[in-house]
Amino acid sequence: MSQNWTTSDLSLALAVAAGPRWGTRLQAALRDAVRAGVLREGDAVPSTRELAEHFGVARGTIVRVYEQLGAEGYLVSRAGARTRVSSGAVPASQTPPPRAGVAPPRWDLRPGVPDLRKFPAADWAWAHGEATRRIRSSDLDYADGRGHPRARAAIADHLRRVRAAATAADHVLLCQGFAQALALVLPALAARGVRVLAVEDPGDRSVDGVARAAGIQLAPIPVDADGVRADLLVDAGAHAVLVTPAHQSPTGIVLSAARRLELVEWAADTGAWIIEDDYDSEFRYDRTPVGALQGLAPDRVVLIGSASKTHAPATRVGWIAAPGSLVDDLAARRLVADRGGPALDELAFAMLIESGRHDKHVRAMRSVYSARRAVVLSALERAVATASLTGLAAGFHGILRLPPGVDELSVVAEATDRSLRVTGLASFARARSDLPPALVLGFGNIDDEAVREAIAQLGEAIEAASRARPARPARPGGG
Known part of the structure; x- marks a missing residue:
């Protein structure tokens, strides 16, 4: 049964003392409390005003913490109602815990995973x-x-x-x-x-x-x-x-x-x-x-x-x-x-x-993936001007060729920072060093709305990697 947490209850459960980077530590403590089952589905957490007054910090700090946890799927907020633990938040006993300090990705574009909801x-x-x-x-x-x-x-x-x-x-x-x-x-x-x-x-x-x-x-x-x-x-x-x-x-x-x-x-x-x-x-x-x-x-x-x-x-x-x-x-x-x-x-x-x-299910999923493929292509056209997605004749993944000069590893790192899981083509190579910078983009286990959001984030990651790329070294002899 869900419960309404008070500020004193929450402070005892989280034991987050005042000090540097308090907001970051509160965010991690709340996330861990959900994973451990201390905070459960439907539990109401204190308002941002109540927490700010209790801990003596700026309310904006609490607002940012709640917004981030909402974006990650741990909390859900509705106008005029208490912020609560999301129904999609799963305790750690039901899923392997992520590495320390690393939040699970919000969008997962791994290849090879079918739509498990179907x-x-x-x-x-x-x-x-x-x-x-x-x-x-x-x-x-x-x-x-x-x-x-x-x-x-x-x-x-x-x-x-x-x-x-x-x-x-x-x-x-x-x-x-x-x-x-x-x-x-x-x-x-x-x-x-x-x-x-x-x-x-x-x-x-x-x-x-x-x-x-x-x-x-x-x-x-x-x-x-x-x-x-x-x-x-x-x-x-x-x-x-x-x-x-x-x-x-x-x-x-x-x-x-x-x-x-x-x-x-x-x-x-x-x-x-x-x-x-x-x-x-x-x-x-x-x-x-x-x-x-x-x-x-x-x-x-x-x-x-x-x-x-x-x-x-x-x-x-x-x-x-x-x-x-x-x-x-x-x-x-x-x-x-x-x-x-x-x-x-x-x-x-x-x-x-x-x-x-079995045949009926395969036919239905063929239609699902075909339609989602069209959504991916449309979203890429808006998010990545030079997008080129190939290998789409079958299955639910394709190869996204990155724009010239953009480093594959940099894009993967930028995507990770945006809570987006992507896979570089180089991770499939054995002896080859001539593969172009590209991503193996999966769209099986993600719905249409989420894939649009994920592609938008990917576009930002590619743009950030493009801006951050180092200058090419000068050729010997100048010129």
């Missing part, structure tokens, strides 16, 4: 009810490492129908997302002689540690306008390559037909493997989604997908469509890793596919 909770509740009602007692025992048979059949059918994959239930294994899939696949390939894994540059850096743990060396391969440079794989000595052909992470490039054929020919000629991360495959806007690369060479391609982008990362439902020569090995490794997956969750996802609810 999670189809009612569909999942129905699906879990159906799964619980239909599951047999024998299904509740430890599994064989492949996953629930009905779920494997539903996913295999989905991959054939939607992704033009060439697979069957016996070749599908269930797992808990892309990360676990890769942790199973790479050691299995290492056992078959894979020592060098080619990876896209720029590309997803989260795979690096998994490869090292499997004893595999990485060979960064540049990405150009057609996708990964397949012609460099032989010289790199690669035994396998990891690609994101549907929507390259992070550039958004779709692997061209010519490059797809090059990859397949390279794998056939050398006996190499292709690991296909089916990233953003179902969110394509300009035409029908491009079919999976796996359909061209099912004996050499390991296709990995998940529900993390279509539904939410927390579902932890993923799958591997593997060549027959790998299936038993992967199943055995899955048993060692966690003794098999959660059959009820797997069967619930199968219910969503079989009922058509």
